[in-house]
Amino acid sequence: MTAFDRRRWVLTASVVVAVIVVAAALIVFAGADPLVGIQGLVEGVSSSPYRIGEVLVGAVPVGIVALTLIPALRAGVFSVGAEGQIVVGAIAATAAVFAVESVTGGAAPGILYWLVGLLAGSAGGGAMALLPAFLAVRWRVNEILSTLLLNYLAAGLLGWTLRTWLASPDETATPQSAKLPEAAALPSLLPGTRAHWGILLVIVIAVAFFLWRRSAASTRLTVFASRPKLALRLGATRSRTIYSTMLVSGVGAGIVGWIQVAGVNERLLNSVTGGVGFSGLAVALLGGLAPIGIVLAALFFSALTAGAVGMQSATGTVPSSIAEVIKGVLLIGVACIAAYQRTAVAALAPAAAPIDAEHDTEPAHEGGRS
Amino acid sequence: MTASQEQGDRVLEARSLSKSFGPVRALHDVSLVVRPGAVHALVGENGAGKSTLAKLLAGIERPTAGSMTLAGRPFAPRDRAAAKRAGINMVPQQLSLVGELSLVENYLLVGPRRLADRRSARALLTETLERAGVAVELDTPTSALTQAHRQLGEIVVALAEGAHTLILDEPTASLGPLEVGGLFAHLRSLCALGTAIVLITHRLDEVRQVADDLTVLSHGENVHHGSAAGLEPSQIARLMVGELAAAPARADRTIGEVVLAAEGLVAASTRDSPLDGVDITVRSGEIVGIAGVAGSGQNLLLDVLGGFVQPSAGTVALAGTAAGASASASVFQRAGLAWIPEERSEAVVPTMTLAENLTVYSTAIGSSSRVGRPTASKVGARLQAFDVRPPRPDLLASGLSGGNQQKLLAARELGSAETPRAVLAYGPAQGLDLRAAQAIRERLAALAAEGAAVVVASHDLDEVLGVADRVLVMFAGRVVADLLIAQATTERIGRAMAGLTGTPPTADPEPEVQV
Numbered sequence: 001m002t003a004f005d006r007r008r009w010v011l012t013a014s015v016v017v018a019v020i021v022v023a024a025a026l027i028v029f030a031g032a033d034p035l036v037g038i039q040g041l042v043e044g045v046s047s048s049p050y051r052i053g054e055v056l057v058g059a060v061p062v063g064i065v066a067l068t069l070i071p072a073l074r075a076g077v078f079s080v081g082a083e084g085q086i087v088v089g090a091i092a093a094t095a096a097v098f099a100v101e102s103v104t105g106g107a108a109p110g111i112l113y114w115l116v117g118l119l120a121g122s123a124g125g126g127a128m129a130l131l132p133a134f135l136a137v138r139w140r141v142n143e144i145l146s147t148l149l150l151n152y153l154a155a156g157l158l159g160w161t162l163r164t165w166l167a168s169p170d171e172t173a174t175p176q177s178a179k180l181p182e183a184a185a186l187p188s189l190l191p192g193t194r195a196h197w198g199i200l201l202v203i204v205i206a207v208a209f210f211l212w213r214r215s216a217a218s219t220r221l222t223v224f225a226s227r228p229k230l231a232l233r234l235g236a237t238r239s240r241t242i243y244s245t246m247l248v249s250g251v252g253a254g255i256v257g258w259i260q261v262a263g264v265n266e267r268l269l270n271s272v273t274g275g276v277g278f279s280g281l282a283v284a285l286l287g288g289l290a291p292i293g294i295v296l297a298a299l300f301f302s303a304l305t306a307g308a309v310g311m312q313s314a315t316g317t318v319p320s321s322i323a324e325v326i327k328g329v330l331l332i333g334v335a336c337i338a339a340y341q342r343t344a345v346a347a348l349a350p351a352a353a354p355i356d357a358e359h360d361t362e363p364a365h366e367g368g369r370s
Numbered sequence: 371m372t373a374s375q376e377q378g379d380r381v382l383e384a385r386s387l388s389k390s391f392g393p394v395r396a397l398h399d400v401s402l403v404v405r406p407g408a409v410h411a412l413v414g415e416n417g418a419g420k421s422t423l424a425k426l427l428a429g430i431e432r433p434t435a436g437s438m439t440l441a442g443r444p445f446a447p448r449d450r451a452a453a454k455r456a457g458i459n460m461v462p463q464q465l466s467l468v469g470e471l472s473l474v475e476n477y478l479l480v481g482p483r484r485l486a487d488r489r490s491a492r493a494l495l496t497e498t499l500e501r502a503g504v505a506v507e508l509d510t511p512t513s514a515l516t517q518a519h520r521q522l523g524e525i526v527v528a529l530a531e532g533a534h535t536l537i538l539d540e541p542t543a544s545l546g547p548l549e550v551g552g553l554f555a556h557l558r559s560l561c562a563l564g565t566a567i568v569l570i571t572h573r574l575d576e577v578r579q580v581a582d583d584l585t586v587l588s589h590g591e592n593v594h595h596g597s598a599a600g601l602e603p604s605q606i607a608r609l610m611v612g613e614l615a616a617a618p619a620r621a622d623r624t625i626g627e628v629v630l631a632a633e634g635l636v637a638a639s640t641r642d643s644p645l646d647g648v649d650i651t652v653r654s655g656e657i658v659g660i661a662g663v664a665g666s667g668q669n670l671l672l673d674v675l676g677g678f679v680q681p682s683a684g685t686v687a688l689a690g691t692a693a694g695a696s697a698s699a700s701v702f703q704r705a706g707l708a709w710i711p712e713e714r715s716e717a718v719v720p721t722m723t724l725a726e727n728l729t730v731y732s733t734a735i736g737s738s739s740r741v742g743r744p745t746a747s748k749v750g751a752r753l754q755a756f757d758v759r760p761p762r763p764d765l766l767a768s769g770l771s772g773g774n775q776q777k778l779l780a781a782r783e784l785g786s787a788e789t790p791r792a793v794l795a796y797g798p799a800q801g802l803d804l805r806a807a808q809a810i811r812e813r814l815a816a817l818a819a820e821g822a823a824v825v826v827a828s829h830d831l832d833e834v835l836g837v838a839d840r841v842l843v844m845f846a847g848r849v850v851a852d853l854l855i856a857q858a859t860t861e862r863i864g865r866a867m868a869g870l871t872g873t874p875p876t877a878d879p880e881p882e883v884q885v
Binding site: 220222223227230232234 | 699
């Protein structure tokens, strides 16, 4: 284990400790016993099949977003546009499903709805991702900035859509679309829960990325992240890399948009993303860009949300929004780890801990020019 | 107090300075005297120890042996700040001004605390400007100034900090001829006020233009110290480079077809001199050396030849690529172009293991590669063949020392089972000890004997002359000399490197080289 690895584990451990300390402090501050709170948390996650199902349902969108971010993050392309891509994917999927309904007169089989929804969602999310990719390739617009700002554009588009061309014909308290046709809904995987077939999709994607890790493309992206000139020799040009990686994450987010509409809410809502675009980024980093790690991290995030509800009902005083605070602390911690990884790799790379100095004749300071 | 009164007690003298970095001797027994009111030029090849000497004077490094005196009293600055307080300041080659801030604000950043208000800082700078007879805009962000004015601004800030001895590290490297003239005029007027100036430069004609005293370093030793008067640039070049080492015996090689050819290359880069119509032809079995002072366009030329930079005019053709194929780095790689860049950090991936680095082409391009995936035992054998220490395939490349990373790079680019069609190498032996460097030279010669077309660039002239059959000398983005190794005398190359070309003697266009 190198010094770099050791320090990374120390950093990770301190993040975990910080999260526990903050959580305990918040519970005490809210006037509750931390032990009772933890008990409520565990019950909120596991006391009934329905609750276990909720954890799984919550993990699906975060997991897909995080998994499909693997190529971009591996290449050092920091896209934070999943929120907006989910929205556009959801709008496209909803519109496509209603289009199929009107064309077939409501007689379409489920499989057709699912296929069209999946494709439309992918196309919507992918298109939304190609815009910042184009800006980054053509004019070197920072992709963090452009994807972040496009999220606002997408949110505005969603609000407008739900009040105009996809608005529900019924009087509703909040803007929303009409309910999707019964056949378009993703069937439940576990009876008595909201856990739907999207779970299988997560597993498929995770396995695919697990196999992809040893592929030529994966190697090219790793090289691109730190050695762009060498990557050019491998055929990984800047434009090809940015377009392909952002397209993958955009398609993933678009599919999530479809799943949230067809599998969870059964209609398009203003709150379709529920913040999973951002949590997905956190989960991807928390999972160390490894498929198994990401699946576990997604389950952890989802369990935290579900458990916080249990905590609220057990203690009576701790609001369930404690989950968001804890996620926030975790996110900052993960960002620190990621920042450390990026800088440490750069700083340590030239001559990190030379194992053999015996034949190192390079002056430490003289450098190239004098 | 007038300048002349101060001068007598301001002589900076270094006696027998030596500096080693670990086992490496950067400077050995160097003495010099820096006189107030004089420009002291410091010249030498890359790696000759100029920067090390400057850093010792400026307190950035401390000597391993030897001593310095200032005004007759012992001078052993603990750090850069101590040297500054004593009046000795260094202006680095990469200017340290913050681009977003004006000169006044920059001065507030580095100046003494008591001056931490803008008005008095501005007053002091204005006074300094007047004293030095320099006009530089004080209140615009320094990034909006010309390079020459930034340079002057940096000098003015140093003077305002109380410097009486200025060390300028290649101040003219990024200036045009007119700007250089202007800078020198200002340096002379500073000298007239009693300032001592140590001028590090690569351009030997500048020595004649501006220097009073001259120190020439070669391989860390002082080979000339005294008046600069009466020395011709060609004489200085001879002092710098020394007599050519006897070229190692060369095996007969058959010079064959043209493998790599470029015509009329024009390209620009922020890091190097723009290429201005460069032609180069490299034949199978031939080793072409590219010499020149750093920043003469060699780096950009290799980038264009490697397919990394597309020229704005001109063509690059590599045998084995389809006539219509784009001249991209990946096309050239697949056609068998080996690549060792000047910065090895561009080519070695620190987060990958030695084995992964070694096999990156086959793993990242997949089965379509010319070379199959090497097996684990082959990887270990290749690491050992190139003396990579330790030869552990599963070690991360970041765990290797710099020299061993260079060997790893050579093992990947020069050690594959198939002979590369062409080799582009910039300083392939940099950071290597003599034995390892010799092994790389022998490997390059062996590849040429097997039919590869080899290009070796380096700012270490010995590295080029030790292996090349033909030497191209670059200056300011052009090839100013094309010499067969037999014609490549120190004097000719030295003159060409300094841009002193009348009509450079060129090699026979159809070289019938008996090497």
